Amino acid sequence: MRSDFPALKEWTYLDTSFVGLIPNQVKEGYDEWLRQWHHFSPEEGRPLLSTWLEDANRVREIIADFVGAKGNEIAFTMCTGSGLNIVVNGLDWEKGDSAVFPEWEHNPLDTHTIRRCGVELRAVPARGGGFDPADLEKAVDDRTRLVQVSEVSYINGFRFDLKEVSEIAHEHGAKVLVDATQSVGALMADYRRDGVDFVSAAPYKYLMGPAGLAFLYVEEGNIPGLVPDRIGWKNQIWEGARAEEPAPPDTAEKFEYGTLNFQGIHALGESLAYLNSVGMDAVERRVLSLSSHLHERLEVLSKDILTPEGTESPIVSFAQDGAVKLARGLMSEKIKVTGREAHGSHMRVSVHFYNNEEDIDRFIQKMEE
Numbered sequence: 001m002r003s004d005f006p007a008l009k010e011w012t013y014l015d016t017s018f019v020g021l022i023p024n025q026v027k028e029g030y031d032e033w034l035r036q037w038h039h040f041s042p043e044e045g046r047p048l049l050s051t052w053l054e055d056a057n058r059v060r061e062i063i064a065d066f067v068g069a070k071g072n073e074i075a076f077t078m079c080t081g082s083g084l085n086i087v088v089n090g091l092d093w094e095k096g097d098s099a100v101f102p103e104w105e106h107n108p109l110d111t112h113t114i115r116r117c118g119v120e121l122r123a124v125p126a127r128g129g130g131f132d133p134a135d136l137e138k139a140v141d142d143r144t145r146l147v148q149v150s151e152v153s154y155i156n157g158f159r160f161d162l163k164e165v166s167e168i169a170h171e172h173g174a175k176v177l178v179d180a181t182q183s184v185g186a187l188m189a190d191y192r193r194d195g196v197d198f199v200s201a202a203p204y205k206y207l208m209g210p211a212g213l214a215f216l217y218v219e220e221g222n223i224p225g226l227v228p229d230r231i232g233w234k235n236q237i238w239e240g241a242r243a244e245e246p247a248p249p250d251t252a253e254k255f256e257y258g259t260l261n262f263q264g265i266h267a268l269g270e271s272l273a274y275l276n277s278v279g280m281d282a283v284e285r286r287v288l289s290l291s292s293h294l295h296e297r298l299e300v301l302s303k304d305i306l307t308p309e310g311t312e313s314p315i316v317s318f319a320q321d322g323a324v325k326l327a328r329g330l331m332s333e334k335i336k337v338t339g340r341e342a343h344g345s346h347m348r349v350s351v352h353f354y355n356n357e358e359d360i361d362r363f364i365q366k367m368e369e
């Protein structure tokens, strides 16, 4: 399986939380899509666009299966932030409402819509390397309309229990918006089981590509109440002469307003097929076993580990002076991790199923030198 990833021949790659590696099969997916366009070989008598749209709907169903959703609950977007903005802009805010998010969010929902509508923002403070549900509970009240969390923190891999977040929010009638970019593809997903309302995720990390594409899950009960914040030919609301076919109003497709990243969607279909052939339960097991091996090895080195012990996620971070410079130095030895000064100088190491214990041991050995 490692031979499917040419980059692994050269690199000790422990940075999927930055950008994931692409296996040959996914690259072939891009190539095949491009070949069709390059040679202009549409299927018999059909416009190319119809074939692309049909392919997008095929991949939409695969994504839905992958995350425990239905095809009509998935919209294609451009990036995680795009899905988050669609949700924030599409809700019917009233002055005095509040929105809650952990202070470490990658894309905190402080937006112009929120400010214009006079919505109070409440950032939950971090404690002991993570967030205490009791603190979240304190921040949420009956005027809270939205609770936003990343399932896995991009800083230290802290993982929220989405079911617990949903229970806290729903008790007050608030909706839950999840950023799953650091978890989808590494950890098994079942958004319906977790009871969350909206999930935005980009595939260029643990789903192994592409960039410039993301998906938004909108639980079907929330579809009618969420108003599309942008309109184009694909979800046109104009009913005059020459109107396009209206987008079905009861599907998340109504949030797609223009031409999609069809090439990326096709390649994402290949990524999902690859992960499904390995089996997401096996992927998750391997990710968690590797991250716990990493945690143990760092403990032996007496590193100040920033990831709470027992965190079930692909990321382990530790405090490190001069982290940026150190990470740059490691690159020249073909070891890739993230070094960051923000949130205190630290190294972030992340694993995927294509890693092995030797990758971790090689990194640890360098840290010992």
Ligand SMILES: Cc1ncc(COP(=O)(O)O)c(C=O)c1O
Pocket: 017, 018, 079, 080, 081, 082, 106, 107, 150, 152, 153, 154, 179, 181, 182, 202, 214
């Ligand atoms: C938690 C999280 N969300 C989102 C992103 C990327 O956001 P976008 O897809 O909007 O570029 C990252 C990138 O590192 C991330 O760590």
